[in-house]
Amino acid sequence: MRKTDISVVIPVYNGADTISDALDSVLCQTAVKAVREVIVINDASEEDTTQIIKKWDEANPRKEFRLILHEFKTNRGVSAARNKGIELSSQNLVAFLDADDKWMPDKLKIQLNILRKYPEIKALGTGWDKLNLKPGKQVKNSLGYDLRVMDIKTELLYFWPSAQSMIIDREELLKLGGFDESMRYAEDGDLLCRLAEKCRIYYVCNELVSLGHGKNPFGEKGLSANLKAMHKGFQKTVKGCLKRGRINAVEYVFFLLWEEIKYIRRLRISAGIKRSCNKAPSDTANGNAVLSLLKRFAKICLALLRFIKQRTFLKSIEFQIVDHCNLNCRGCSHFSNISEKRFIDARVLTKCFDKLNSHIGYVYSVALMGGEPLLHPDLIDIMQYCRDRFPLSEIRIVTNGLLLDKMPEEFYRACHKNRILIYISKYPPTINKLDKIKEILSLYQVRYFISSTVREFSVCLNPEGTSDMKYTFEHCGRKSCTIVRDDHIYVCPISAYIDKYNKRFGQNIPQPEGLNLYDCSTDELLEYLKNPVRTCSYCTSRCKYINWSCSGDPDKTDWYGKTDD
Numbered sequence: 353m354r355k356t357d358i359s360v361v362i363p364v365y366n367g368a369d370t371i372s373d374a375l376d377s378v379l380c381q382t383a384v385k386a387v388r389e390v391i392v393i394n395d396a397s398e399e400d401t402t403q404i405i406k407k408w409d410e411a412n413p414r415k416e417f418r419l420i421l422h423e424f425k426t427n428r429g430v431s432a433a434r435n436k437g438i439e440l441s442s443q444n445l446v447a448f449l450d451a452d453d454k455w456m457p458d459k460l461k462i463q464l465n466i467l468r469k470y471p472e473i474k475a476l477g478t479g480w481d482k483l484n485l486k487p488g489k490q491v492k493n494s495l496g497y498d499l500r501v502m503d504i505k506t507e508l509l510y511f512w513p514s515a516q517s518m519i520i521d522r523e524e525l526l527k528l529g530g531f532d533e534s535m536r537y538a539e540d541g542d543l544l545c546r547l548a549e550k551c552r553i554y555y556v557c558n559e560l561v562s563l564g565h566g567k568n569p570f571g572e573k574g575l576s577a578n579l580k581a582m583h584k585g586f587q588k589t590v591k592g593c594l595k596r597g598r599i600n601a602v603e604y605v606f607f608l609l610w611e612e613i614k615y616i617r618r619l620r621i622s623a624g625i626k627r628s629c630n631k632a633p634s635d636t637a638n639g640n641a642v643l644s645l646l647k648r649f650a651k652i653c654l655a656l657l658r659f660i661k662q663r664t665f666l667k668s669i670e671f672q673i674v675d676h677c678n679l680n681c682r683g684c685s686h687f688s689n690i691s692e693k694r695f696i697d698a699r700v701l702t703k704c705f706d707k708l709n710s711h712i713g714y715v716y717s718v719a720l721m722g723g724e725p726l727l728h729p730d731l732i733d734i735m736q737y738c739r740d741r742f743p744l745s746e747i748r749i750v751t752n753g754l755l756l757d758k759m760p761e762e763f764y765r766a767c768h769k770n771r772i773l774i775y776i777s778k779y780p781p782t783i784n785k786l787d788k789i790k791e792i793l794s795l796y797q798v799r800y801f802i803s804s805t806v807r808e809f810s811v812c813l814n815p816e817g818t819s820d821m822k823y824t825f826e827h828c829g830r831k832s833c834t835i836v837r838d839d840h841i842y843v844c845p846i847s848a849y850i851d852k853y854n855k856r857f858g859q860n861i862p863q864p865e866g867l868n869l870y871d872c873s874t875d876e877l878l879e880y881l882k883n884p885v886r887t888c889s890y891c892t893s894r895c896k897y898i899n900w901s902c903s904g905d906p907d908k909t910d911w912y913g914k915t916d917d
């Protein structure tokens with residue numbers, strides 16, 4: 353028989369007013385005997401939350417569960433707090449509750465009835481008061497409950513049920529790696545989607561969780577007050593599903609549009625609540641916000657129409673906007689350490705964006721690369737042009753980060769406004785600057801990603817040109833780094849920039865002409881990217897790993913891979 357002992361996990365941040373009620377609601381459960389421990393993670397509250405929890409503990413000496421209090425020294429967000437709770441838990445079922453919500457007395461009893469009867473259920477939520485939602489497929493059951501099951505696409509439509517109502521198998525949570533700690537908002541929707549890929553998510557429709565202290569679901573207080581950040585969190589979740597291949601590109605666009613509509617609705621609800629609270633909203637601010645939302649919505653619709661018309665998709669594309677670099681790594685795959693100083697003309701680049709758009713309906717990821725892209729004097733304009741042309745794509749700037757703490761304020765504002773992801777390659781010289789960089793990017797709410805430390809480079813040239821080009825291409829990790837150099841597209845940076853190598857070292861490695869974006873059909877373009885190019889004979893499938901270093905005196909052998917013998 354299934355063991356149904358429960359660890360309850362409650363993250364709390366500045367919850368002095370509400371945490372006692374949340375704990376009382378656990379203590380008052382009719383099935384409280386199943387609760388073995390309640391783990392409260394204080395996420396570095398500024399208020400006297402710890403004292404309140406300790407007092408509650410002392411005031412309830414007869415409770416049968418252990419109260420475990422863990423305190424973070426710095427505020428790490430709700431995902432990190434819940435993950436710590438999962439880590440500290442010792443029972444096979446984990447139930448989540450938020451510090452400003454409450455459970456109805458029969459909540460655990462009803463869930464345990466179902467979990468005992470149907471041990472195959474690994475994740476079970478409940479309904480909430482005020483949110484009369486009943487998505488998903490009804491499941492017949494001998495207990496007579498209105499039990500429903502959700503698949504991943506229904507999850508993406510409703511993000512339901514929410515974490516505060518869920519009981520989840522601890523094993524499943526550990527397998528998933530818990531909540532995504534980079535998400536401070538909408539993190540439970542992300543967890544549900546990843547969970548739905550592994551097991552089915554059930555919920556019983558009874559309204560067994562009370563939205564804390566009479567708050568409304570959106571915009572009044574608590575984390576949900578940050579509607580924009582929530583919106584971004586939902587968008588990230590939808591993107592994650594596309595990345596993991598759980599939805600296709602058409603579905604991706606559909607779910608993004610759906611989320612956009614829900615966002616507008618949430619804003620309206622929130623504005624209504626604020627008005628009813630007599631907090632006069634600023635007409636101008638609201639007007640601007642609505643206008644910018646409408647503009648964004650129109651752009652998304654146009655992009656969707658374009659995709660439906662063209663039905664072509666590219667996973668990623670790189671635009672090299674600066675040839676040279678301020679770091680000059682030995683064996684750079686873009687040959688930036690031996691390139692002359694050169695910036696792409698922003699007008700030429702914009703035309704390339706347009707041209708690519710005329711071929712490809714949807715590009716998942718657009719990277720602005722170098723060399724070092726932060727050196728480009730027109731970078732802020734380029735970011736804006738890029739976002740205008742690719743409203744649905746992830747746009748990233750790939751940088752070594754060395755200049756990030758010196759960029760002007762407008763740069764960060766433009767990153768935030770245009771939803772640009774700063775992708776930082778963590779080279780040894782970057783490491784010392786990371787704390788400052790993170791601080792600045794967080795201040796301006798710019799999304800960023802930091803790679804693991806780059807200690808090695810893989811190099812792959814075979815100067816003899818004796819490789820089987822088909823075989824090398826098939827086994828090449830760089831062939832997905834499709835790159836645009838001026839107005840030509842290439843399968844990879846090696847083939848696009850090998851002329852730099854030839855020129856510097858007097859070599860004659862063949863360079864493909866690339867495909868002129870202005871002078872090819874879409875079919876030709878897609879076909880071109882699937883096939884090896886002449887340069888592939890000069891690559892080896894056996895890469896060599898060289899220690900990362902700056903190249904004071906580059907040598908042609910820096911790029912040599914291992915020979916095939």
Ligand code: SF4
Pocket residue numbers: 677678679680681684685686687688689722723724752
């Ligand atoms: S930082 Fe990047 S672009 Fe610059 S030299 Fe190193 S690998 Fe090349």
Ligand code: SF4
Pocket residue numbers: 824825828829830831843844845846847884885887888890891
């Ligand atoms: S030239 Fe061919 S084998 Fe070499 S990196 Fe490019 S795609 Fe890969």
